[in-house]
Amino acid sequence: MSREAPRDLETLRAFVNTVELDSRRDTARTPETLRVWLVEHGLLEPGETVDGAGHRRALRFREALRRLGEANHDRRVDLAASEEVDAVGQGATLVVRLGEDGAARLAAAGRGVDGALARLLAILYTATADGTWPRFKVCRNDTCRWAFYDRSKNQSGLFCGTACGNAVHARAYRRRRSAGQRPAD
Template identity: 30%
Template sequence: MSWVASERYRVRQAPAGLALVQELINTRAIRGYAPDLLADRESAERWLTGATGEWARIHGVDSPDCALSLSDPRALRDLRESFERLLTTAPASGVDPGTAAPPRPASGRGVAVRLAPDEQGQVRPLPVGRGRGWLESALWSETLLAQRAGTWPRLKICRNGECGSAFYDTSRNNSGVWHDVRICGNAANLRASRQRKRIRAAAEGDRDGKDEGTPAG
């Protein structure tokens, strides 16, 4: 098994269970490149089965029931948007977190988790439920664990608006903004360079026009 959604975009994977949050965000479509994996029940259920299977393998537990209802794909897309907002309003994103309302679970209420000790005797939150409910429980549990471990600020969304894939920043000072500098970084820099040239050319054209229209003294 593998993180199918994230592997489509060849992004750096988040460690352990945090990859589940990254995987949810990367189910989104990128125009002309890959479809939305949560577009309908069949595709959403297929993705969820693979993602929960990979999560279960990492944690050494059994996979949950991944059956979805007809309304669940829409709820999962809402949940995805919640996590996208959470990442883009985090302090490491460069956006003031006070300018946006804090994201909530798609259900609009809290989620249930089970607390249990691991092999080292450390108490950990474990997801409960089935299908969409299990995923929601797992995602917020992994978010809590990542925030406590200090790895959460390294999960980011590519600054290229035409990409928007979630990647794990492995730079020493946590300064990465592109999922791949060669792909999204260079493309963004090229667009910015072209825009500056257009602005400069327009300014020079205006100046030349004014010079030509000035009568000789």
């Protein structure tokens, strides 16, 4: 089953997954590598720059999105993560544009990191409006926490793939077994 999200939400999912927490490989580790990634994904113009403050803001935003994806499992809202997202929104310029099909869409107008984060915010807004956002989730395997799109019928997917599901179930089984083997008092 595909774990990719529909349309632009896939860009947001890829942004959250720029860091692989299990291997600690981070494609956005420095302002320069973040800049390259944002340009490659059409969120930043090639001539635009990323400074240290913008880099830190982007990484905070990335982790806030991950926490929102975690909260989506229980259909709740992580208020602290929402505040982080709101803080990013302070520097964002978002405008409504009418497309050739006559449909109104939210678009970002800013430049630099703020413009890039505004584009991601527009994607988040659109996903909440079209109903795809609750399916944006983060793997329940604590050592993984990879963002995936839950395509399961009843929206009950917990893991990014069967490997993580098996790993978590095996850990739970070992815990139960060692608890069962503990000598009685």
